[in-house]
Amino acid sequence: MIGKPVGIWGTGMYVPERVLSNAELEKMVDTNDEWIVTRTGIKERRIASAEQASSDLAYHASVEALANAGITAEDLDLIIVATITPDMAFPSTSCILQDKLGAKKAAAFDLSAACSGFIYGLANAANFIATGIYKHVLVVGTECLSKITDYTDRNTCILFGDGAGAVVLGEVEEGRGFRSFELGADGSGGPLLTAAGGGSRNPISQEVLESKKQFIYMAGKEVFKFAVKIMGSAGEEALRKAGLDKTDIDLLVPHQANFRIIQSSLERLSLPEDKCMINLNKYGNMSAASIPVALAEANKEGRIKPGDTLLLVGFGGGLTWGATVLVW
Ligand code: ACO
Numbered sequence: 001m002i003g004k005p006v007g008i009w010g011t012g013m014y015v016p017e018r019v020l021s022n023a024e025l026e027k028m029v030d031t032n033d034e035w036i037v038t039r040t041g042i043k044e045r046r047i048a049s050a051e052q053a054s055s056d057l058a059y060h061a062s063v064e065a066l067a068n069a070g071i072t073a074e075d076l077d078l079i080i081v082a083t084i085t086p087d088m089a090f091p092s093t094s095c096i097l098q099d100k101l102g103a104k105k106a107a108a109f110d111l112s113a114a115c116s117g118f119i120y121g122l123a124n125a126a127n128f129i130a131t132g133i134y135k136h137v138l139v140v141g142t143e144c145l146s147k148i149t150d151y152t153d154r155n156t157c158i159l160f161g162d163g164a165g166a167v168v169l170g171e172v173e174e175g176r177g178f179r180s181f182e183l184g185a186d187g188s189g190g191p192l193l194t195a196a197g198g199g200s201r202n203p204i205s206q207e208v209l210e211s212k213k214q215f216i217y218m219a220g221k222e223v224f225k226f227a228v229k230i231m232g233s234a235g236e237e238a239l240r241k242a243g244l245d246k247t248d249i250d251l252l253v254p255h256q257a258n259f260r261i262i263q264s265s266l267e268r269l270s271l272p273e274d275k276c277m278i279n280l281n282k283y284g285n286m287s288a289a290s291i292p293v294a295l296a297e298a299n300k301e302g303r304i305k306p307g308d309t310l311l312l313v314g315f316g317g318g319l320t321w322g323a324t325v326l327v328w
Contacts, residue, residue, distance in 0.1 A: 003130030007177030007326060009170045010069025013296035014060035015046040015163040015283060020146075022158070029154040036158045041259025045161025045284030048144045053087040055096040057164035057289075058142035061296070062101055065138065068299075069168035073101040076168075077134035079108040080125055082117025082288040084195070084317065085144045086110060097140065106138070114193070115255050115316025116183070117141055117288035118165070119324055122312075123181040125169045140166040141288035148195050150215035159257070160216070161284035165292025176307075179242035179325040182234050189226060189319035192219040223319075227261045230321045232268035235313045238323035246270050248309050253298060255314030256280035256290040265313070277303065287316060304328050 021044045022033040036042055048057065058081060066073060079101075081094035094108035113120040118141035125137035142164035151157045197213030198204050208214065231254060239245065246269045254262050256279060266276055277298040286293060291314050298304055306328055313323040 001126070001130060001178055001180065004132065004171050005174055005177040006126040006129040006169055007172035007328070008167045009071070010065045010067070010168045011292070011296035011299045012061045012064025012066070012068055012166045013164065013293045014057050014064070015293070016048045016052060016057065018047045018049065019044050020047045025158055028151055029157060031154045031158055040159060041280055042158065042284045043281045046163055047146045048162040052144065054083050054085050054142040054144050054164070055087050055093045055100060057144065057162065058093065058097050058140045058166065059100045061142065061164035061166040062097065062138055062140055065166035065168050069170070071136055071168060073103040074105065075136050076103040076106040076138050078125065078128060078137045079103060079106045080111055080121040080137065080139045082111045082113065082121045082139070082141045083143055084112060084114050084117070084287055085148055093142065103138070113316065113320045113322070114318055115257065115285070115287045115290060116314045116318070116320040116322040117316070118291045119181070119312060119314055119322030120183060120320070122169070122178070122324055123183055123322070126178045126181070129169055129171060135170060137169045138166060139169060140164060141290070141292045143287045143289045145216070145287055148214065148216055150212055153215070155220055156216050156218050159285045161286050163283055163286040163289045163293050165289050165296050167292060167295070176327050179244065179327065180238050182238040182241060182323040184234065184321045186319045190317070192222050192319065193217070193317040224258065224261065226319060227257060227315050228264045230315045231261060231265040231313055234315070234321045234323040235265065235269055235311055238311065238313070238325045242325040244309065244325060249275060249311050250308035251298060251304060251310050252276045253291055253294050253310060253312045255316065256283065256294055257285045290314070
């Protein structure tokens with residue numbers, strides 16, 4: 001990384017109270033707990049209430065991250081929100097969050113890179129601080145995927161959950177912080193994972209609603225193959241750019257999409273399971289929120305110590321991918 005050393009000052013997370021279990025899903029679609037657990041590793045997920053939108057989840061996670069970082073909302077120079085389930089088309093969820101937090105001097109923008117969005121957000125934030133443009137940046141991954149999930153489609157409804165994770169970034173001492181970023185995209189794979197209704201291509205209409213284009217469509221097998229390949233290669237590339245090796249990793253924080261995808265990443269990186277943060281059993285896939293929630297939970301559980309080397313790696317719709325190596 002060029003410029004000032006940048007790291008994470010504080011982490012926060014929030015998940016809605018309502019738990020949706022596999023047993024409940026058994027009553028909604030033709031599935032069963034055994035299939036879901038063996039194919040995905042997911043046991044339950046959280047679901048936002050009818051009143052809750054992504055900015056509400058983001059607010060709680062941000063308040064915790066600010067407290068953990070020891071700064072106030074008024075200290076923030078910039079807020080970046082990664083989400084594919086914004087409160088509305090505009091204003092941006094980051095502007096809504098800025099107002100809720102009272103972060104009066106912060107600029108704010110949203111970023112859309114699906115499940116890789118949080119890593120894309122970190123890369124943006126780190127550059128603003130490394131170049132001296134800003135001092136304190138809040139990066140949030142927040143999703144209410146339940147609001148764009150078709151609960152009659154067993155291929156997708158078992159996978160997704162709602163939640164938010166947040167981090168505060170600032171300058172850190174030499175030798176700490178972000179060492180590398182590896183970001184990528186392959187737009188030709190876009191149709192494999194999409195919610196095509198409601199935008200300027202397919203504005204909301206009776207026809208769009210009847211064809212269920214407002215909901216997530218996923219070609220599961222193809223996405224699975226892409227994920228297995230890219231999680232390994234993006235992780236290895238981030239390590240190479242950082243001048244580090246697989247053996248240097250103290251904790252892997254992967255996107256929480258499917259336990260089998262995480263397992264294959266562990267094999268590729270020759271890492272034991274205890275060097276990996278896994279919480280998808282409790283929360284399912286929360287897209288942009290998965291990595292920051294896993295990071296915040298690992299931090300809360302005392303699994304990260306000063307000087308530890310972390311690898312964060314994710315993939316998602318776009319198709320996109322992102323990985324970063326940082327020293328805590
Ligand atoms: N319960 C029971 N059976 C099911 C279910 C279910 N919930 N879902 C599918 N099946 C059936 C299928 O219909 C299929 O039956 P068939 O052989 O008679 O056609 C059978 O189970 C096997 O289906 P596969 O698709 O082969 O199952 P697979 O092992 O690929 O697992 C899964 C499916 C879990 C979706 C997997 O492909 C996966 O995890 N893909 C990646 C998803 C992902 O990571 N998305 C991340 C991005 S999300 C984002 O960016 C918003």
